[in-house]
Amino acid sequence: MEHEPNDNESIVFEQPLNERVRTLMRLEHLFGQARFAMEGDTLWHSRLGVSTIGEILDLFSRGDLKTELIKELDRVTSLLRRLEERPGVDTDRLNHVIERCGTLHERLGQHTGQLGAALRQDDLLSNVMQRAGIAGGTCAFDLPRYHRWLSRPASARQHDLENWYASIDTVRDATETVLELLRDSAxxxxxxxxxxxxxxxxxxxxxxxxxxxxxxxxxxxxxxxxxxxxxxxxxxxxxxxxxxxxxxxxxxxxxxxxxxxx
Known part of the structure; x- marks a missing residue:
């Protein structure tokens, strides 16, 4: 989830200093946007949910994100293990975080092929993505099939969105975990x-x-x-x-x- 101030008394501004963190923060932003879209029941919420999938897939296509995430989880786990022998360390919490990183590493390793491959193969999504780069290109007269999907009951649209995003939830969880640990480091x-x-x-x-x-x-x-x-x-x-x-x-x-x- 994209980081937000945890009270009403302050606002936090962030600046990443390398491309890896920049990409993770963009993903975090998009996953937060997706979460908002799936919580709503209007067709505009559903449109936002679908267009956000396209933005996430675009980020996935820039480099080998899966390998980058696995390397980052390995590096974080190695750093955390060095803390185990330090006096005063909360070993229960530390072990919990190490275990979470290990689980995410395993889940990412189980992904075969390119991240988001199942989404790219979805015919409806593919049809929408082809028009998404055109201003107003996803109007009802351009994409009657999409218009028909948007006319379905909200519960049916939300169900489809949840299934689509479930296929990339490991990337979301790994992204949020790495950024949470990074923010807590200072x-x-x-x-x-x-x-x-x-x-x-x-x-x-x-x-x-x-x-x-x-x-x-x-x-x-x-x-x-x-x-x-x-x-x-x-x-x-x-x-x-x-x-x-x-x-x-x-x-x-x-x-x-x-x-x-x-």
Missing amino acids: IPRECSARKGTYQRNLDKDTSYQLVRVELPADSSQYPEISGTKMFITIRFMEQSGTLDRPQQSTEDMRFVLQLCVL
Whole structure:
């Protein structure tokens, strides 16, 4: 599930620092969108659920995501096992997480062929995906078969959506697990930005994967985060209205920073 603030007092902005985490966060966003679509009963919810399948399959086609996830689970498991002998570690919780990673590794290994292959072979979905790149291309007159499916009772449409997404639920679970562990890896630190700018050199021997910035929910600023292996820069921006161009804040301000790495 896409990460959201767990209270109404703050908002969290995130910036991935490598392509693997960027892809996982995009998948997390799409799976959250899918969850919303399946909870609704209108044809627009169902349309969203189907179009989201197309976006997920597009991400699946970019590189070998299955291998990447398996490697990440292996790497995380190895790191967690090194913690077993440390004093003060909650071994029950640690073993539970290690077991969960092992189960996901096994489930991913059982997938044969390309991720989402069964979805690509579904004739209705394939028909819709072929038109999805055309503006307004999934209208009823373009896809009468799709129109007929959308006219079915909500329970029948939801049943089909659940079956389609069930075929890729292992990818969803592995994605959410890796990102949850990554977000939990960092200790929040209160920092100050002078005249709306914050820069920080990073340890060259630590490959940080994710930057998280937390601001009060009522703050008028938002951060633009950029980073490399060596440093990060955060510029706090303000925009008085949607028609106005954003401007960098000139205020000194405090925020909470997390540098996440597994």
